[in-house]
Amino acid sequence: MNEILRPFDIDFDLTTGLSRLKKASKRYLSNMADMFYDTEKAGDILKNEDPLIYEFYEMGIPETVGDIAFGTSIVYPGKIGNEYFMTKGHFHTVLETAEVYFCIKGKGYMLMETPEGQWDAQEFAPGKAVYVPKRWAHRSINVSPTEPLITFFAFRADAGHDYGTIETKGFRKLIVEKDGRPVVIDNPRWS
Ligand SMILES: O=P(O)(O)OC[C@H]1O[C@H](O)[C@H](O)[C@@H](O)[C@@H]1O
Ligand SMILES: [Fe+2]
Numbered sequence: 001m002n003e004i005l006r007p008f009d010i011d012f013d014l015t016t017g018l019s020r021l022k023k024a025s026k027r028y029l030s031n032m033a034d035m036f037y038d039t040e041k042a043g044d045i046l047k048n049e050d051p052l053i054y055e056f057y058e059m060g061i062p063e064t065v066g067d068i069a070f071g072t073s074i075v076y077p078g079k080i081g082n083e084y085f086m087t088k089g090h091f092h093t094v095l096e097t098a099e100v101y102f103c104i105k106g107k108g109y110m111l112m113e114t115p116e117g118q119w120d121a122q123e124f125a126p127g128k129a130v131y132v133p134k135r136w137a138h139r140s141i142n143v144s145p146t147e148p149l150i151t152f153f154a155f156r157a158d159a160g161h162d163y164g165t166i167e168t169k170g171f172r173k174l175i176v177e178k179d180g181r182p183v184v185i186d187n188p189r190w191s
Pocket of ligand 1: 073099161
């Protein structure tokens with residue numbers, strides 16, 4: 001079906017990243033417990049609580065060529081062990097599709113890697129845009145102890161999400177806190 005949308009607008013609050021008009025999708029620790037490398041720590045936390053790690057908007061844009069999917073993504077502050085709260089991260093199913101993120105609030109990184117093993121981490125700060133080229137898997141990471149990381153994203157609406165690779169192998173690199181600062185380390189569980 002080639003649905004064509006009418007023009008519309010939507011609000012995103014610059015302090016919370018949330019819209020008053022739409023409901024966000026929420027990911028709790030229980031939805032991604034074994035994506036944090038310290039799975040034992042994640043298990044311990046889950047015995048008492050199930051923290052909200054991030055929220056993002058799926059606007060229901062048709063997944064057709066020529067459409068652009070967009071929304072905000074809000075990663076909350078926190079850590080599992082010394083690994084910061086982050087999104088699951090994904091490749092695009094149509095690998096040859098890029099994405100752009102604009103940081104509205106907070107402090108963090110976009111961690112990226114290609115299937116061939118290149119990796120990169122670009123800093124998020126308010127007013128900075130990060131370009132995720134085609135072929136690069138991407139994960140947002142919030143390194144602030146107090147503030148949410150709020151980004152606005154836009155990508156080709158038919159790109160799709162490929163979670164499988166990241167769910168089974170993880171990213172080659174992790175961003176963790178060491179001596180009070182974020183550092184990039186090799187993922188001990190990557191294989
Ligand atoms: O899909 P995740 O890796 O869980 O990240 C959550 C969301 O983050 C970003 O903002 C992307 O642009 C969305 O397409 C994605 O679904
Ligand atoms: Fe994406």
